[in-house]
Every structure is written in structure tokens, then in C-alpha cells.
Amino acid sequence: MIGLSEKEKLLLKLLQEGINLEIRPFKTLGEKLDLSEKEILSLIQKLKEEKIIRQISPIYDTKSLGYDTALVAFKVKGNIESVAEIINSHPGVSHNYERNNSFNLWFTIAVPPDSRLGLERTVSLLAKITNSNDFVILKTVKLYKIGVKLDFNNLKEKEVIRKNEDEQNNIVLTEDDKKIIKITQDDIPMVEEPFRIYADKLGMEQEDLLKKLTSYKEKGIMRRFSAILYHRKAGFKANGMTVWKVPEDRSDEVGYKLASYRSITHCYKRTTNEKWQYNIFSMIHSKSKDELDQFVRELSQEIGINDYMILYSTKEFKKKRIRYFSDEFYKWEDIALRK
Structure with a gap:
């Protein structure tokens, strides 16, 4: 760095x-x-x-909270900035990038379990509002890795990946749980006893709050309580979402092999359709495009997959953690349903 x-x-x-x-x-x-x-x-x-540390807060598992999520790609032929602005207005959009592909606008979106529209209808409505008739919704089939830790010096550094073959058990959140998650997702206060600030807002003892947060981590509701960096300021200026067309019977083998590289911060198997046939997604952060290009060529040889694309982010329109159980979701739907 x-x-x-x-x-x-x-x-x-x-x-x-x-x-x-x-x-x-x-x-x-x-x-x-x-x-x-x-x-x-x-x-x-x-x-x-x-502007090196973006935020320090819990990373809650969206699926464990009952939210429906997907990666969505639009083909935008007009003013991409204006389309991105409309998409960004949805409170469940956490990341939104322009990428070098005919599907040129890529965003992640989540909707709460009690959404009146649901995910597919929400995306269709966004497409209608923005006159983006060509789009794909790519849902997660399997998660091989998620965890942005920009602390490696070499793209080839590896780590041991725990293979999680079991899906999360159904988790029932109480209203008290939702209040705790809603309050603690704020950036941690820079004081000696930061959890006391959260506890006071919730009207509970600090020790009881810490027990709750620890239980969330043990159950997989919270992945960790950690920092997110501004990756470009941290020295990682190239961001390449590399997509691979992998035979079904090799998807797990390839997915876990890619996930073992520390420079690959996210790795998923996603749904495909007639418009999009690439099923394995790996997000790679590097200090330069040339370095990333060379690394992916070597990966291709290692895993024996030649059909791939590197989708570079050419513009960041939004990168912001979702505020779970926020009233903004329901306000957005109220306005959308009135149109």
C-alpha cells in the first residue's frame, strides 16, 4: 500500500x-x-x-437476514449517468459500475423479505423507468468466497478456503434483532467503548449487546465486524470482474480453486440464461491492468478454461453498504407503485 x-x-x-x-x-x-x-x-x-478507510462496521450476511439478492446487468444505449442515478435511488443497490461490455451497467440489488414488489418485479420496473429493455438477472447458485481483504502483496498469494457445502439454516429474526442490526450497521464510533453508544441507543446493557453480536457471528448472520477500504487509495487501481464459462461438472472444482487466491475477493457460481452463459464470477483487485491481465491468463492455463472475459469497472456510480431494515425500502416501493 x-x-x-x-x-x-x-x-x-x-x-x-x-x-x-x-x-x-x-x-x-x-x-x-x-x-x-x-x-x-x-x-x-x-x-x-x-480516504483510505471507508467504514468500520458489521458485515451482515444479506441472505441470512432474509433479503433476496442478485447481480443485474443492463444494456444502456443512452445516457448511462442518468440511468445509473435512477438505479442508485433504490436503497437496495449497494454497488453500481460501468463495465466494458455490451451489458455495460452492472449493479447488485437486494430487497427485504416483506417487499411488495419482489426482486424480479423491482428490476423490471427499473428497466421500464430507464428504458433499458435488455437486461439479465444473475442470482447466486453457490458462494465460494466473499471477503474483501486488501492486504496481499502478490496476486498469486493463496489462502485456505473452507468449503461450505451446507446452506444456512433458516434464521428467524425477532423485532429486537432487527433493531440491533439497524443500529449497529452505522460506522463504529471512534471512542474507547464504542458498543456503549450503540447500547444506549437501543436502551440495553452493553454486555447484553455484545452477547447478541457474538451470537450473530456464531450463527453466520454477521460475517465479521471489520473495515472496508477505498481500494484505489489503498493502491489497488484495477478492478476486474472476471467471468468464466465452466462446464457444470467442473464448477465447484474451478470455483474453489479461484477462491483460494487472496487477490480474488469474491467468487460465485451464478445462474445463466440465453443472454448470458458465463457461470463463474471472480472479482480480482490489482495494482495495474497489465498485472491483472497477465494473472488471468495464467489462471486460465491453470484451470483449463479458455472462455472467459475480464469486465473492468470504468466508472463507479455507487458503492455503499445496504442499510438493512430501513424504512427507505418501503418508501421507494410506495412511490414506484403509484407510478
Whole structure:
């Protein structure tokens, strides 16, 4: 990571792995870096002001919360900025990029379990509003990896991937659970006891809140409580969504092999249709396009798949975590249904 001290690099690595769910998490973090709690808080604030750290908060599992999600691609022939602006108005759109393909606008969208429109109808409505008649909805069939940790030095670095063959058990969230998730998804307060701030807003004891958050992590409702970086400011300027056309009987083999590379932060098997035949998606972050191109050529030889495309993001229209259980979802649907 260009221009950062070794201590700052280590701090970012630890923050991306996740902070402890305890009363004084920054004190524990400081002990690992031989810094005081005050020094750690000051350093994190500095990295936020420099637009290296985007946010520190829980990464909740969208599916475990009951939301229906998909990756969607539109073919936009007119003004792509105006189309993106309309799509971004939906509170369930977390990422939205222009990419170098005839399907040139790619976004992820989620709708709550009690949505009156549902996912497919929501996407169809967005297509109608934006006059984008050609689009594909690509749902996740299998997740091989998800976890943006931009702390590698070489694209070929590997890690052990736990194969999760079992789907999450059906999780029933109470209204109290939803309130906790709604409050704690805010960026963590930069104070010695940050969870006390959340607890006070919820009218509960800090220790009880920490027990709840720990249980969410154990059940898979929360993946981790960690930092998300501005990847370009962190030195990773090339972002290539590489899609592969893999025979059905090799999809798991290829998916897990790709996921083992630390530079591949997301890896999914997705649905296909007559318009889109690429079933394995791998998101790769690199310091340069040339480096990424070469890495993918080597991957192609390793896995024996020659039919692939690298879809580079040429413009970022939106990158923002979804605010779960927000009233904004229902307000958006109210307006959409009146049109």
C-alpha cells in the first residue's frame, strides 16, 4: 500500500480481519501494535480522513437476514449517468459500475423479505423507468468466497478456503434483532467503548449487546465486524470482474480453486440464461491492468478454461453498504407503485 508506514499497513490488515466484540476493542488492537488506545483511535481517524478507510462496521450476511439478492446487468444505449442515478435511488443497490461490455451497467440489488414488489418485479420496473429493455438477472447458485481483504502483496498469494457445502439454516429474526442490526450497521464510533453508544441507543446493557453480536457471528448472520477500504487509495487501481464459462461438472472444482487466491475477493457460481452463459464470477483487485491481465491468463492455463472475459469497472456510480431494515425500502416501493 503506497505511502503507508508498516504500522499503518498492519493496522489495516487487522481491521480488515475484524475487531473483537468486546468492551474496549481499540485497546486490544493497540496492544497488538504496541500503541496506546488513544494512539490507535487517532491513527484510524487519520486513515479515515485520508480516504483510505471507508467504514468500520458489521458485515451482515444479506441472505441470512432474509433479503433476496442478485447481480443485474443492463444494456444502456443512452445516457448511462442518468440511468445509473435512477438505479442508485433504490436503497437496495449497494454497488453500481460501468463495465466494458455490451451489458455495460452492472449493479447488485437486494430487497427485504416483506417487499411488495419482489426482486424480479423491482428490476423490471427499473428497466421500464430507464428504458433499458435488455437486461439479465444473475442470482447466486453457490458462494465460494466473499471477503474483501486488501492486504496481499502478490496476486498469486493463496489462502485456505473452507468449503461450505451446507446452506444456512433458516434464521428467524425477532423485532429486537432487527433493531440491533439497524443500529449497529452505522460506522463504529471512534471512542474507547464504542458498543456503549450503540447500547444506549437501543436502551440495553452493553454486555447484553455484545452477547447478541457474538451470537450473530456464531450463527453466520454477521460475517465479521471489520473495515472496508477505498481500494484505489489503498493502491489497488484495477478492478476486474472476471467471468468464466465452466462446464457444470467442473464448477465447484474451478470455483474453489479461484477462491483460494487472496487477490480474488469474491467468487460465485451464478445462474445463466440465453443472454448470458458465463457461470463463474471472480472479482480480482490489482495494482495495474497489465498485472491483472497477465494473472488471468495464467489462471486460465491453470484451470483449463479458455472462455472467459475480464469486465473492468470504468466508472463507479455507487458503492455503499445496504442499510438493512430501513424504512427507505418501503418508501421507494410506495412511490414506484403509484407510478
